[in-house]
Amino acid sequence: MSCCAPGAELGRELARGPSREEVLLASRELGDGTRQTNLSVPGIHCAACIGAIEGALLKTDGITEARINLSTRRLSAKWRGEYPPPIIEVLRTLGYEANLLDAENGSRDPELSRLLRALAVAGFAAMNIMLLSTSVWSGADSETRQVFYWISALLALPALVYSGGTFFASAWSVLRRGRTNMDVPISIGVSLAFGLSLYDTATGAPHAYFDAATSLLFFLLVGRTLDHVMRRKARAAVVGLSRLMPRGATVVRSDGSRDYLPLAEVEAGMRLAIAPGERVPVDAVVDSGSSDIDNSIATGESLPQPVSVGAQLRSGTLNLTGALTVVTTSPASGSFVAEMARLIETAEDGRARFRGLSDRAARLYSPVVHATAFVTFVGWLAATGDWHRAISIAIAVLIITCPCALGLAVPMVQAVAARRLFEAGIMVKDGSAMERLAEIDTVAFDKTGTLTSGRPRLASSTAGDPKAYAIAAAMAARSSHPVSRAIAAIAQDPALDVIDLREYPGLGLSATVDGEVYRLGQAEWCGDQQSGQTVLSRDGKRLAAFMLEDSLRRGAGQAAQELRQAGLAMTILSGDSPDAVSDVAAKLGIADASARLLPEQKTRRLADLAEQGRKVLMVGDGLNDAPALAAAYASMAPASAADIGRNAADFVFLHGNLTAVPLAIRVCRQAGSLIRQNFALTIAYNVVALPIAIAGHVTPLIAALAMSSSSVLVVANALRLHGGDRPAIGDAKRDAPPVELSVLALEP
Amino acid sequence: MSSLVYLVPVALLLGATALGAFLWSLRNGQYDDMKGAAERVLLDDEQE
Numbered sequence: 001m002s003c004c005a006p007g008a009e010l011g012r013e014l015a016r017g018p019s020r021e022e023v024l025l026a027s028r029e030l031g032d033g034t035r036q037t038n039l040s041v042p043g044i045h046c047a048a049c050i051g052a053i054e055g056a057l058l059k060t061d062g063i064t065e066a067r068i069n070l071s072t073r074r075l076s077a078k079w080r081g082e083y084p085p086p087i088i089e090v091l092r093t094l095g096y097e098a099n100l101l102d103a104e105n106g107s108r109d110p111e112l113s114r115l116l117r118a119l120a121v122a123g124f125a126a127m128n129i130m131l132l133s134t135s136v137w138s139g140a141d142s143e144t145r146q147v148f149y150w151i152s153a154l155l156a157l158p159a160l161v162y163s164g165g166t167f168f169a170s171a172w173s174v175l176r177r178g179r180t181n182m183d184v185p186i187s188i189g190v191s192l193a194f195g196l197s198l199y200d201t202a203t204g205a206p207h208a209y210f211d212a213a214t215s216l217l218f219f220l221l222v223g224r225t226l227d228h229v230m231r232r233k234a235r236a237a238v239v240g241l242s243r244l245m246p247r248g249a250t251v252v253r254s255d256g257s258r259d260y261l262p263l264a265e266v267e268a269g270m271r272l273a274i275a276p277g278e279r280v281p282v283d284a285v286v287d288s289g290s291s292d293i294d295n296s297i298a299t300g301e302s303l304p305q306p307v308s309v310g311a312q313l314r315s316g317t318l319n320l321t322g323a324l325t326v327v328t329t330s331p332a333s334g335s336f337v338a339e340m341a342r343l344i345e346t347a348e349d350g351r352a353r354f355r356g357l358s359d360r361a362a363r364l365y366s367p368v369v370h371a372t373a374f375v376t377f378v379g380w381l382a383a384t385g386d387w388h389r390a391i392s393i394a395i396a397v398l399i400i401t402c403p404c405a406l407g408l409a410v411p412m413v414q415a416v417a418a419r420r421l422f423e424a425g426i427m428v429k430d431g432s433a434m435e436r437l438a439e440i441d442t443v444a445f446d447k448t449g450t451l452t453s454g455r456p457r458l459a460s461s462t463a464g465d466p467k468a469y470a471i472a473a474a475m476a477a478r479s480s481h482p483v484s485r486a487i488a489a490i491a492q493d494p495a496l497d498v499i500d501l502r503e504y505p506g507l508g509l510s511a512t513v514d515g516e517v518y519r520l521g522q523a524e525w526c527g528d529q530q531s532g533q534t535v536l537s538r539d540g541k542r543l544a545a546f547m548l549e550d551s552l553r554r555g556a557g558q559a560a561q562e563l564r565q566a567g568l569a570m571t572i573l574s575g576d577s578p579d580a581v582s583d584v585a586a587k588l589g590i591a592d593a594s595a596r597l598l599p600e601q602k603t604r605r606l607a608d609l610a611e612q613g614r615k616v617l618m619v620g621d622g623l624n625d626a627p628a629l630a631a632a633y634a635s636m637a638p639a640s641a642a643d644i645g646r647n648a649a650d651f652v653f654l655h656g657n658l659t660a661v662p663l664a665i666r667v668c669r670q671a672g673s674l675i676r677q678n679f680a681l682t683i684a685y686n687v688v689a690l691p692i693a694i695a696g697h698v699t700p701l702i703a704a705l706a707m708s709s710s711s712v713l714v715v716a717n718a719l720r721l722h723g724g725d726r727p728a729i730g731d732a733k734r735d736a737p738p739v740e741l742s743v744l745a746l747e748p
Numbered sequence: 749m750s751s752l753v754y755l756v757p758v759a760l761l762l763g764a765t766a767l768g769a770f771l772w773s774l775r776n777g778q779y780d781d782m783k784g785a786a787e788r789v790l791l792d793d794e795q796e
Contacts, residue, residue: 070784
C-alpha cells in the first residue's frame, strides 16, 4: 500500500537508532520474567502497517505480545528473556523508524478518564433533569411537580458530588492560598443553587434550580475536557520524538571488559568508548583516537571540528568519523546538558508570572459577582424583610452570572486553534502559550539548525571530467561526515570499485578506485592551492572542486518576508562564527544579528529586549538555545531540536518548514481576537441578564434558556476559527525531505 | 399521572443503562485507539 512507504523522517537524521542496551534500560519489568517496551513509530498509517508490524514482531523470538495504537502511533511490545529481542531492527527492515519511550509514557491517562467519567455523569443528570423540568415548565400540577423535583434532586446529587468535585478541589486549593479563580464562583453558585432547591423542594415551593446547576457543570466540564485533550495531544506528540541524548554509555573497565551503564551511574574519571555516529553522553576528554565532532547542537557551529587526544568534548555533541576512547571529566549531573537544564529552571521562573486571560478575568469577575449577589440580598432583605425571597434572588443572580460561557470562552477557542495548528504540524504546550504568542512584537532566531538546515549543501562544483563526480560521490557515500553526505548525493555509479578507504579526521578521505589513489577533502591536504573548497585530487592534481554552504531551512525566506510584513522586528542570536551569521542574515534581510553568543549571553540578550518592553518569540533548536527558549516571552523549536530544548519550548513544529512560525503567530492572533469577542459576548449577555435577575424576575426557565444560548453562541463563535484561510492539508505530506541537489542542476 | 409512575422510572433506567454502558466501555479501553479500531476491521483474522 502506498501510504505505508516509510514516512518522512522527523528531524535530524540519527546516525543510528537506540541500541539494544538502551531498549533494556527503557523497558519496564512486569513480573514473571516479562518486560514491556514502548516505542513511538511515527510512520504507521493504516491497517496494512498494523498487520505487517504486529505479524512480524509476533514471529520474532522472545516477543509474547505486540500491540499498536494507531491514534497515538505507538507500539507496546512485551517480551521475555534477559536480553531484548531485536524490535527496532525488525521495524527497520519493514521500513519504519522507531523511537524509544520511557515505559510510563505508554500508559493511559487517568486524568482524562476521570474527566470523561465526570462529563458522562453530569451529562446524564443534566439531560434527565432537563426532561423533567420541561414538563414542569409546561405546567405540571403541583403533585407531579413535587415528585419530579425529588427525582431531580436524586439525579443532581451524584452529579454535584462526583462531577462537581473537579471544581470544588480546584477552588479550595486556590482559596487556601488566599487567591481566587473561575472555579470559586462556580463552586459557590452550584452548591448554593443545589442547597436552596433542595430546601424549596422540601417546603413545597414552586421553583427549583436543579437543571441550571447540573447543566452548568456539564458545559463547564466540556470546556475542561477540551483543554485537557489539547494539552495531552501536544505532549504525546513531543514525547514521541527521538531522544538525542543517549540513556547510557559504554564503559571500558581497566581489564578491557565493556559494560553498558545508565547515564546516572557514570562517574568522573571513567573510560568510555564512543563509536562513530554516537553522541557524547557526558563531558569528557579524548584519551585515544581522533575524529570529527559535530558541535552544532551544543554551540551552534555549523562545521564539524576535528578532535584528537586531549581535546575537550561537550555532552550532546555527535561523534562523526572515528572511534574514540574518552575519560569523563564530570558525572552526568555535572555535564553541559545538566548545566543547561539548571539554566532553564532559573529562566522559567520569570515566565511563571504570566497569568492567562481567563485567570485575569476571574480575578476581576468573582469579586464583582459576589458583591452584586450580596448587595442584591441585602437590598431585597431591607425592602421586603423576606429572608427566603432575598436568598432566592441572590442565588438567581449567582446562577445567571455564573461564568458558564466564560468557562467555555477561552478553552473552546484554544482547542479549535490548537487543532488547526496540529493539522499544520505545530504542537502547542498549553493555552497560555497561544495567548503569549499573539502578543509578541519581536522574533529572535537561532541560526544553525533553525534558519539553516544544519547540513551543508553543495552550492557549486567544477570538474574537467564528469567521471570525477562519480568517483567523488562513490568515496563520499562511505563516510558519515556531513560534507561527504552532500557530495554523495550528486552522482551514483555502483560499478565503481572503491577499496582501501581511509578517513582522516579534519582532513578528508583517501581511497583506491580502479587501481589509482584518490584524495577527497580539504584543498591543502589534497595538494591544491585554493583553500576553503573541498577538492578531489589524484597525485596532488585537482580533478574536481566543490563549494559547500549551509543551506537555509525550507521556507526561511518566505517566513522572514511574512514576519516583516506582519510588522515584527527580527534578530539573529547565534553561537556560530560572525562570517556564517552575517551571510545568512544578508540572505534573509535581517539587519540585527549577533554571533559567538554563549547560552548565558543569549538569555541576557533576551532579558535586555524584555527590559525595553519588547515581547520576544525565540525560535531555536540547540542545547545552547534551551535556556533562551525558556526565558523568552514565547518560544518555538523544530522537531529536530535537542530534547531539552523541545521541552522548554511552547511550540514544536514537526514538518521542518519555517513558515510554521508566521502561521502560528497568525492563528494565535486570530484566536486572541476571538477570545476577546467571546468575552465581549458574555459581558453583553450579563449586562442584559443581570438587571432582570436583580429585579427578581428570573425563573428557572429563563435561567436555563439564557445559560444554554450564551454557551452555544460562544462555541459557535469559536468554531469560526476553523474556517477562514485554512492551510492546505496536503502541506504536511508534501513536506518530504527535499532532494538536496539533482544531478541535472550541476554545471558540466 | 398513573402512567408516569412507571414511564419515568423506565426512562431513567434506560438512561442509567446507557451511562453504565459508556462507563464500562471507557474502563474497558475502547476509546484508547479509535483510529486503530476502525482500521483493524480490514485485517484478516489470525488462524489459530
